[in-house]
Amino acid sequence: MFRSIFDFELIRKLLSSSKFTFCYDALHGVAGAYAHRIFVEELGAQESSLLNCVPKEDFGGGHPDPNLTYAKELVARMGLGKSDSAVDPPEFGAAADGDADRNMILGKRFFVTPSDSVAIIAANAVNAIPYFSSGLKGVARSMPTSAAIDVVAKNLNLKFFEVPTGWKFFGNLMDAGLCSICGEESFGTGSDHIREKDGIWAVLAWLSILAFKNKENLNGDKLVTVEDIVRQHWAIYGRHYYTRYDYENVDAGAAKDLMAYLVKLQSSLDEINSSVKGARSDVSNVINADEFEYKDPVDGSVSKHQGIRFLFEDGSRLVFRLSGTGSEGATIRLYIEQYEKDSSKTGRDSQEALAPLVEVALKLSKMLEFTGRSAPTVIT
Numbered sequence: 001m002f003r004s005i006f007d008f009e010l011i012r013k014l015l016s017s018s019k020f021t022f023c024y025d026a027l028h029g030v031a032g033a034y035a036h037r038i039f040v041e042e043l044g045a046q047e048s049s050l051l052n053c054v055p056k057e058d059f060g061g062g063h064p065d066p067n068l069t070y071a072k073e074l075v076a077r078m079g080l081g082k083s084d085s086a087v088d089p090p091e092f093g094a095a096a097d098g099d100a101d102r103n104m105i106l107g108k109r110f111f112v113t114p115s116d117s118v119a120i121i122a123a124n125a126v127n128a129i130p131y132f133s134s135g136l137k138g139v140a141r142s143m144p145t146s147a148a149i150d151v152v153a154k155n156l157n158l159k160f161f162e163v164p165t166g167w168k169f170f171g172n173l174m175d176a177g178l179c180s181i182c183g184e185e186s187f188g189t190g191s192d193h194i195r196e197k198d199g200i201w202a203v204l205a206w207l208s209i210l211a212f213k214n215k216e217n218l219n220g221d222k223l224v225t226v227e228d229i230v231r232q233h234w235a236i237y238g239r240h241y242y243t244r245y246d247y248e249n250v251d252a253g254a255a256k257d258l259m260a261y262l263v264k265l266q267s268s269l270d271e272i273n274s275s276v277k278g279a280r281s282d283v284s285n286v287i288n289a290d291e292f293e294y295k296d297p298v299d300g301s302v303s304k305h306q307g308i309r310f311l312f313e314d315g316s317r318l319v320f321r322l323s324g325t326g327s328e329g330a331t332i333r334l335y336i337e338q339y340e341k342d343s344s345k346t347g348r349d350s351q352e353a354l355a356p357l358v359e360v361a362l363k364l365s366k367m368l369e370f371t372g373r374s375a376p377t378v379i380t
């Protein structure tokens with residue numbers, strides 16, 4: 001199937017070029033078997049490009065989650081670890097989760113947020129991926145995913161949908177022919193070729209974009225890198241600084257109380273803004289707050305209580321929701337986002353750029369008072 005979606009000849013030229021280096025980490029999940037067949041046998045990648053690609057029942061003792069915390073070996077190889085190795089990192093790196101439906105995309109010493117990844121795939125799809133050459137039916141993201149893809153949809157005049165977290169909402173849109181590409185901040189990206197998240201598809205989409213941008217360039221001095229592609233995207237569409245704070249295994253009662261407090265708070269903009277200004281006078285005003293609710297345009301079903309949103313005048317956004325997948329106690333997720341249109345300001349460190357909003361989010365939600373936590377368990 002992939003042969004009819006992507007231009008394998010073009011990708012093969014890139015992967016077999018001595019200039020391009022690649023690393024794919026299957027974290028000992030099922031993606032390993034497919035990676036060998038597709039990347040090495042079909043597309044000519046070096047055998048040494050594959051990391052942890054022998055599927056193991058216990059995932060080799062690791063946790064097969066494609067993120068900066070758990071894909072440790074790949075992160076180190078890509079030059080993003082604490083101690084940088086002397087070896088020059090590969091140009092492109094990617095990881096899959098245990099069942100290969102999710103993905104993480106990395107460049108040399110560079111992390112691509114899942115929200116940026118789906119936006120960049122959507123922006124380049126028509127030119128770089130033959131399956132989409134006649135145009136996109138529409139694009140979609142889950143509510144907590146950053147608005148990077150919204151800007152692409154607006155610029156390219158595409159149908160756009162913001163759905164609750166949970167892949168079934170995308171499925172309905174795709175079945176109805178309303179959406180071609182969708183993605184989530186939780187590292188899931190997919191298209192209507194199977195209407196599911198597809199980790200290998202996402203990597204082939206990125207390889208296609210790299211191959212397309214380097215078509216005339218493989219014999220030149222310098223390749224167009226993953227980082228170049230992301231920075232060019234920010235220069236055109238602006239950048240959505242983005243981070244997610246997870247508070248895992250919080251007392252379930254405390255998490256419920258925090259959410260109930262926020263539900264009440266979101267109805268009073270005055271109260272919200274006095275808390276915002278009390279925390280940071282340099283952060284803009286909240287102009288809208290709500291509890292996200294979604295009416296499915298296909299079957300008409302309504303999903304309520306899908307997270308609390310605080311929308312700021314400058315396009316920034318705070319979202320609080322309870323995870324539906326945590327295993328012990330409750331997991332509170334806090335999503336923090338800030339839009340920067342000025343291309344001279346899109347190159348900052350994201351944690352540094354978001355620090356004022358983080359401060360506001362923690363004070364606004366009384367996170368410490370409700371949960372007793374002074375720091376999140378995981379920051380993505």
Ligand SMILES: O=P(O)(O)OC[C@H]1O[C@H](O)[C@H](O)[C@@H](O)[C@@H]1O
Binds near residue numbers: 142326
């Ligand atoms: O944030 P959570 O509720 O833990 O959900 C995280 C993810 O869980 C599952 O994998 C769903 O298929 C995804 O659609 C969702 O994004």
